[in-house]
Amino acid sequence: MDRIVGMLPGALIRRMTARYPRSSHDGIELIVADLGRAHMAVRFFGRTAEALATAASSAPQTYAKLLQDIRQVVLWYGDPVPSYNRFQLAAIVSSAVVFEADRTCYAAWLLYTSGRSRGEAYSQERAESLLRSLLPAERGRVSEWLADTVKQEDALARVYRPAVDLSERSCLWEPNVLIAQSGTISKKKSKFEKAKPVSGCTFKHQDRSRRS
Numbered sequence: 001m002d003r004i005v006g007m008l009p010g011a012l013i014r015r016m017t018a019r020y021p022r023s024s025h026d027g028i029e030l031i032v033a034d035l036g037r038a039h040m041a042v043r044f045f046g047r048t049a050e051a052l053a054t055a056a057s058s059a060p061q062t063y064a065k066l067l068q069d070i071r072q073v074v075l076w077y078g079d080p081v082p083s084y085n086r087f088q089l090a091a092i093v094s095s096a097v098v099f100e101a102d103r104t105c106y107a108a109w110l111l112y113t114s115g116r117s118r119g120e121a122y123s124q125e126r127a128e129s130l131l132r133s134l135l136p137a138e139r140g141r142v143s144e145w146l147a148d149t150v151k152q153e154d155a156l157a158r159v160y161r162p163a164v165d166l167s168e169r170s171c172l173w174e175p176n177v178l179i180a181q182s183g184t185i186s187k188k189k190s191k192f193e194k195a196k197p198v199s200g201c202t203f204k205h206q207d208r209s210r211r212s
Contacts, residue, residue, distance in 0.1 A: 025049040029072045037077055044075045047098055051106035059111065059129035066114040066126070080156035084116035097149065104138070105145050112146060
C-alpha cells in the first residue's frame, strides 16, 4: 500500500489504466475506455491514425498545434461527456464520429476539438485550415457535418452533470465512468447555430449567448 501511495500520479494512472486497449500514433495515445468494447480497438486505432494522417497532410502547421493540445484520443461509451478534457489533454470521441464519419470529417473534428481549450476562435481556425484545402463541394459537405456534430456535442455537454470532479493533475478512464480527484468541468450555457457555407472559410460555429 505504501508503494502505491508513494507513486507519482502519472505513474499510478498508467498502472491502473494499463488494462485498457491502447495504441499510439505520432506520440498521441489512443485508448478504448471500455473493456467491453475491446474488440473494436484495432478498428478504432486504424481509423484514428488515418484521420490524424489526413490532418497532418492537409494542414501541417495546424496539425503541429494539435500535437501540443492533444495527448490522448479516447473512444468513449456511456453517458455524454465534453469532447475535450483540458486537464488530460484528451479528445473524447464518440463511436459515431469514429465509425460513421469518413476520415476527412474525423480529421476536421480532431482539429476543431484540439482548439477547444483555447476558445471558439481557435477551434474554428483549426478546422478551417483543413476545410480550405478541399474542393468546394467537399468543403460544404464536411463543414455541414462538423457544424451539426459540434452542435449536438455542445447540447449534450450543457446537460451533462458529472458524478465526480476532474483533477487538474490526473483522472482515470473507467468503463462508462469518469473517475477523478478534484476540480470541475466547466459547462457553457450558450446557444449555437450553424452558418451556411460560404466561399473561403466555410465552417462557422457561432456563440450568440453574449448578445442576450
